[in-house]
Amino acid sequence: MNATHPPLNTLSRRRFLTATGMIGAGAVLSACGGGSNAPGAQPESGGGGASGYDGPDVELAFWNGFTGGDGPVMQKLVDTFNAEHPNITVKMTVMEWADYYAKIPSAVSSGNGPDVGIMHLDSVPTNAARNVIVPLDDVADALGLQKSDFAEIVWDAGVYEGQRFGIPLDVHPLGFFYNKTVMESAGLDPENPPMDHDSYMAALEQLKSAGIEGHWMSPHPFTGGQTLQSLIWQFGGQLFSDDGTEATWHEEPGVKALTWMVDAIKTGYSPTDVGQDADAIALQNGKTAFNWNGIWHINTLKEVPNLDWGVAPLPNIGGEQAAWAGSHNFVLPKQRTPDENRLTAARVFINWVSQQSLAWAEGGQVPARNSVRESAEFEALPEQSTLAEQVDYLRFLPPIPGIDDAFADFDQALNEAVLLTKEPAQALSDAAERANKKLEENRKKYGE
Amino acid sequence: MASSPPRIRRYAPWTPYAFMAPFLLIFLTFVGFPAVMGLWISLHDWDYMLEAKPFVGFDNYLVLFDSSSAAFEMFWNGMRATGIFTVASVPFLVAIPLALAVLLNRRFKGRTFFRAVFFMPYVLGVAVVGLLFRFILDPNIGIVNGLTGWSIPWITAQPWAWISLVAMTVWWTLGFNTVIYIAGLQDIPTELYDAAKVDGASAWQQFRHVTLPGMRMVMIFVVTITVLASANMFGQADLVTNGGPGDSTRTALMVFLDEGLGAFRMGSAAAMSYLLAVVLGLVSIINVLAMRERRRPKWRS
Numbered sequence: 001m002n003a004t005h006p007p008l009n010t011l012s013r014r015r016f017l018t019a020t021g022m023i024g025a026g027a028v029l030s031a032c033g034g035g036s037n038a039p040g041a042q043p044e045s046g047g048g049g050a051s052g053y054d055g056p057d058v059e060l061a062f063w064n065g066f067t068g069g070d071g072p073v074m075q076k077l078v079d080t081f082n083a084e085h086p087n088i089t090v091k092m093t094v095m096e097w098a099d100y101y102a103k104i105p106s107a108v109s110s111g112n113g114p115d116v117g118i119m120h121l122d123s124v125p126t127n128a129a130r131n132v133i134v135p136l137d138d139v140a141d142a143l144g145l146q147k148s149d150f151a152e153i154v155w156d157a158g159v160y161e162g163q164r165f166g167i168p169l170d171v172h173p174l175g176f177f178y179n180k181t182v183m184e185s186a187g188l189d190p191e192n193p194p195m196d197h198d199s200y201m202a203a204l205e206q207l208k209s210a211g212i213e214g215h216w217m218s219p220h221p222f223t224g225g226q227t228l229q230s231l232i233w234q235f236g237g238q239l240f241s242d243d244g245t246e247a248t249w250h251e252e253p254g255v256k257a258l259t260w261m262v263d264a265i266k267t268g269y270s271p272t273d274v275g276q277d278a279d280a281i282a283l284q285n286g287k288t289a290f291n292w293n294g295i296w297h298i299n300t301l302k303e304v305p306n307l308d309w310g311v312a313p314l315p316n317i318g319g320e321q322a323a324w325a326g327s328h329n330f331v332l333p334k335q336r337t338p339d340e341n342r343l344t345a346a347r348v349f350i351n352w353v354s355q356q357s358l359a360w361a362e363g364g365q366v367p368a369r370n371s372v373r374e375s376a377e378f379e380a381l382p383e384q385s386t387l388a389e390q391v392d393y394l395r396f397l398p399p400i401p402g403i404d405d406a407f408a409d410f411d412q413a414l415n416e417a418v419l420l421t422k423e424p425a426q427a428l429s430d431a432a433e434r435a436n437k438k439l440e441e442n443r444k445k446y447g448e
Numbered sequence: 449m450a451s452s453p454p455r456i457r458r459y460a461p462w463t464p465y466a467f468m469a470p471f472l473l474i475f476l477t478f479v480g481f482p483a484v485m486g487l488w489i490s491l492h493d494w495d496y497m498l499e500a501k502p503f504v505g506f507d508n509y510l511v512l513f514d515s516s517s518a519a520f521e522m523f524w525n526g527m528r529a530t531g532i533f534t535v536a537s538v539p540f541l542v543a544i545p546l547a548l549a550v551l552l553n554r555r556f557k558g559r560t561f562f563r564a565v566f567f568m569p570y571v572l573g574v575a576v577v578g579l580l581f582r583f584i585l586d587p588n589i590g591i592v593n594g595l596t597g598w599s600i601p602w603i604t605a606q607p608w609a610w611i612s613l614v615a616m617t618v619w620w621t622l623g624f625n626t627v628i629y630i631a632g633l634q635d636i637p638t639e640l641y642d643a644a645k646v647d648g649a650s651a652w653q654q655f656r657h658v659t660l661p662g663m664r665m666v667m668i669f670v671v672t673i674t675v676l677a678s679a680n681m682f683g684q685a686d687l688v689t690n691g692g693p694g695d696s697t698r699t700a701l702m703v704f705l706d707e708g709l710g711a712f713r714m715g716s717a718a719a720m721s722y723l724l725a726v727v728l729g730l731v732s733i734i735n736v737l738a739m740r741e742r743r744r745p746k747w748r749s
Contacts, residue, residue: 102709105497130497130712216588219604220690273587273604276690281589405711416694419604437518438711445493445713447500 053348055341059089060349061114063104065097066363069299073363081352088345090116104333105132111336115346119166121157121327122397122404128160129401129446133331135163139347143167143354150368154327157396166329167350168368170360172295173325173394174226175387176315180308182289186210193290193312200315204269207289215290216279217261217270219418221411223279224261226324227292228414231257233395234318239410244400245443247435249410250428253318258417258424260317265418272420283309294326298383299364311383313390325394327368330354366391402442406435490718497712508719519707523720525695526703529685530724533699534678537614541674542667545622549629550659563630567623574620578687581616585688603689609697613684620684621677625670632666633659668739672732679728700724 066074071094078092093114095103101123107113108131119127127133147155150168158166180190186207194200207214218224232239237253240246248254264270283291284304291297292314301309314323330350335343353360357367358377366388367373379385397403413431416422422430490508492501511517512524552563569577584591585602593599602612640658649657660667682701685691691698700720708717 105712109496130495132497219692271588273601275586275588275590275603276582278586278589285589287589402711408706408710412695415692419601419693421605421693434518434521441518441713442711445495445498 053085053088053341053345055087055344057087057089058339058341058345059091060116060342060346062090062092062116062349063100063114064092064094064118065100066094066118067096068296070296070363070365073360077353077356077359080356081349084352085348088348090349105130108132108333108336113333113335115333115335115342116349117331117333118169118328119331121154121166121168121329124158124166124329124331125160125399126401126404127331128163128165131334133165134334135165136167136330136332136347136350137164139167139332139350140164142347143351145354149370151370151391151394153394153396154368157327157399158329160399160401166331167354169328169330169354169357170365170368171325171327171391171394172365173323173387173390174223174230174292174314175295175297175323175390176312177283177291177293177297177301178310178312179283179286179289180310182207182212182286186212186214186289188289190308190310193310193315195312195315197315197317197319200317203289204264204267208268213271213288214269215264215292216274216282216288217264217418218274218276218279219415220274220276221407221414222276223291223293224274224414224418225407225411226294228257228261228410229395230292230314230322230324231260231318233322233324234314234316234320236318236320240398240400240403240406242398244398244403245439247406247410247432247439249413250425250432254428255425257318258414258428262417262420262424265420274418295366295384295387296364311386313387321390321393323390323394325390325396327396328365400439400442401446403439405438405442409435409438486718486721489715490722492715493713494715494718495712496714501715504715508715509723511716512720512723519716519720522695522703522707523700523723526698526700526720527724527727529695529697530679530681530700532610533613533681533685533697534675536610537617537678537681538671538674540614540618541622541625541678542671544618545625545670546629546663548622548626549633550655552626553630553633563626566626569620570623572620574683575687577616577620578683581612581684582688585612604693606693606696609689609693613681613688613697616688617678617681617684625674628666628670629663632663635666636662664739664741668736671739672735675731675735676728679724679731 062078064074075092078090082089097120101119104113104117105127113132117133119133124133128135145167149155151171154168154171158164158168176193178190178193183190183193183203187210188194188203188206194203204214218227229239232249232254235253235256237251237257238248239254241248265272279288279291280293280297280300282288283293284301284307298311301307313321330353332343332346332350354369357369358372358375361367361372361378361381361384364384366384367378372378373385373388373391378388409431413422413427416427417424491503491505493504493508494501511519514520548566552559552566582603583589587593587599587601587604590602592602600608602608636659640662641654644654644658680701681699682705685697685699686702689697691702704717704720704724707720708714
C-alpha cells in the first residue's frame with residue numbers, strides 16, 4: 001500500500017508497517033573491504049551511460065523497496081529495458097524498505113552489493129558518508145542533467161560534500177484527499193474543497209455540526225508526522241537550523257503547528273487515539289471527510305469501489321504554502337571489485353529509466369524531471385498533476401549524515417502531544433533537547 | 449541389575465569430542481564468536497562501514513549511567529518498558545498454562561482437540577498476530593470497540609497499551625508453556641495421587657502437595673524461559689503500538705535495534721545489550737536459587 005513512503009527517521013519511520021508487518025533484518029557484521037574509504041572513491045566509467053553499452057552480456061542486480069503498487073510499474077520498466085538491451089539483463093529484487101536499508105550496507109561491505117539501487121533523498125547523505133554509495137556526477141553530466149531540468153530543491157538535495165550521489169526519479173508529496181460523499185452530506189461543496197485556514201476551519205465546524213469528525217489527527221509518523229512537518233513549514237518554521245546542527249521544531253511555528261493539530265482534537269474535529277492507518281481507512285469508509293496523505297494513496301483509493309473522492313494540494317493553514325515530500329533517487333552502491341562492464345551497464349540503465357519517468361508517474365508519483373512534469377501526457381494524469389502543483393514549495397531536510405536519527409524524537413513529541421499526554425510546547429522542546437545530543441554525536445562520528 | 453558387567457573401554461578418548469564437534473562448531477560460529485566480537489565492538493565507536501572505529505574503552509557503558517548523555521534516557525526507558533512487560537506478563541504466562549495443563553491432563557472427550565486449540569496460536573508468526581491485534585484493538589475502527597460500543601484506547605493510552613500487549617502475548621504464547629506442563633504432569637507417578645487419596649487429601653491438597661512439588665524442576669524451567677522470552681519482547685510492541693504512546697512501550701530490544709542498525713552506533717548498542725544480558729543473567733540465577741528445593745538435601749530420584 002504505502003511502499004513508497006520515505007524514511008525520515010532511519011528505522012522507526014522506515015519501519016512503517018502498512019499491511020504487511022515486518023521486522024528489521026539483522027545485519028551481518030563484517031569488516032570493511034579495504035581500499036580507500038574516502039566517500040566517493042570509485043572510478044567513473046563508460047561516459048556516464050549516454051554512449052550505450054556494447055560489451056559482453058552482463059547481469060545487473062537492482063534492489064529497491066517498491067513493495068506496493070509501484071513495484072509492478074518498475075518491473076514493467078525493467079522488462080522493457082531488458083528487451084531493448086539484449087546484452088544487459090537487469091534483475092530486480094524487491095524488499096521492505098527497512099530491510100533494504102539495513103541489508104545494503106552489509107551487502108556492500110561483503111562485496112555482494114547490488115549494481116543499482118534506489119534510496120530516499122534523506123538517506124543519501126548518510127549512505128554517502130558511510131561509503132555505501134558512490135558519486136555519479138558523470139551520469140548526471142552524460143544525461144545532460146542540469147539544475148534547470150529538475151525542481152531545484154530536489155536536484156540540490158542529491159549533493160553531498162560537493163559530489164552528486166543521487167539521480168532523482170520522482171518526488172512524492174503529501175496531498176489533501178477528501179471524500180466527496182461525506183462533504184456533500186454535511187452540505188459542503190465537494191468540488192470546492194477548502195484551501196485556506198478560514199474556510200478549512202469553517203468546513204470542519206460544518207462537518208462537526210453534521211456529526212462528522214472531519215480530519216482525523218494521526219499520532220503516528222504516517223500521516224501525522226508528515227502533516228506536522230508540512231504545518232511547521234506553513235507557519236514559517238524549520239525543522240532544523242540550516243547547517244543541520246540543531247533541531248528548531250520547538251520554536252514558535254512548531255508549537256503553533258502542533259497546537260493546531262491538538263486543538264482539532266479538543267474541539268471535536270478529530271477523535272482521540274487515532275491508530276496507525278485509521279485516518280486513511282476512515283476516509284475510505286466515509287467516517288471522515290479529509291485526510292492528508294501521500295501521493296501513493298491515489299492508487300489505493302482508486303481501487304476502492306464506489307468511492308467518490310478528490311485530491312488537491314495541501315490547504316494553506318499556516319500562512320505560507322508548503323508541503324512535505326520525499327523523493328526516490330537512483331544510487332550506485334559501492335563495489336568491492338569494480339567491474340568496468342557492469343559499471344557502464346548500470347549507468348546505461350539509470351540513464352534509460354530516468355528518461356522514462358512518465359511511465360513511472362503512473363505508479364502514483366510526480367516525475368522529478370521538469371520536462372516530463374510539464375508534458376501533456378503527465379497533465380493527463382489528473383490526480384498526480386494536481387499534486388505536482390506543489391513542487392515549487394516542497395521541502396526536504398538539510399543533507400546531513402545521520403539527520404534521520406533525530407526523527408525518532410520528533411515522532412515521539414507528535415505522539416505524546418496528539419495522544420494528549422504532553423503539552424505541545426513541552427513535548428517539542430523535550431524532543432529537541434534529545435535530538436540535539438544525537439546530532440552532536442553524529443557530527444563527531446561523521447567527522448564534521 | 450544383578451552384577452555390573454566388567455568395564456570395557458569401547459571408545460577412543462576423543463570420541464565424545466568428535467560427537468560434540470558439530471555442535472561446538474555451530475556454537476562457536478553463531479554464539480561464541482559473536483559474543484566475543486560484541487564485547488570488542490562495545491569498547492569502540494563502531495560503524496562497520498567506516499574506516500575509523502576509535503577505541504573508547506568503557507565509554508559506551510559509562511554513558512549509560514550518565515544522565516546528560518543522548519543514550520541514557522532512551523536506554524533506561526527501554527529497560528523500564530521491558531521490565532514492566534516482564535513483571536506483568538510472567539505471572540500470567542506461568543499460572544494460566546499451569547491451570548490449563550491440569551485441565552487438559554484429565555480424561556475427557558475431545559481432549560486432543562482442545563490441546564491443539566490452545567497450542568494453535570503459538571504457531572502464528574508475530575507479524576500475523578501483531579497486525580491482527582492492531583486492527584482488532586484500534587480505538588476508533590477496531591472490532592472490539594465496534595461491537596461493544598466502548599471507546600477504550602486499547603493501544604494508544606496507558607495502562608491500556610500494556611494490558612493489550614500482555615493479553616495478546618498470553619493468548620499467543622500460552623500454548624508453549626502448557627505443553628511443557630502437560631509433559632511434566634505426565635511424569636508424576638499416579639501412585640502418589642493414589643496415596644494422597646487414601647490419606648484423604650482433597651483435590652486442592654493433591655494439587656498443592658503432589659502436583660506442585662512434582663513439577664518443581666519443570667517450573668524452574670518454565671519461569672526461566674518465560675522471563676527470558678518476555679524480556680526479549682520486540683515484535684508485539686513494534687507492530688501494535690510502535691513503541692507508543694510516547695515511548696512507553698518502546699522495549700529495550702527496540703532501542704538496541706534503532707541504536708545499532710538504525711543509527712549505526714553499534715558500539716553503544718552492543719554495550720546496551722551486554723548490560724541487559726548481565727541483568728537477565730542475574731535474574732535467572734536469583735530465580736533458580738529461589739525455586740530450588742530446600743528441604744531435601746538430596747536430588748530427587
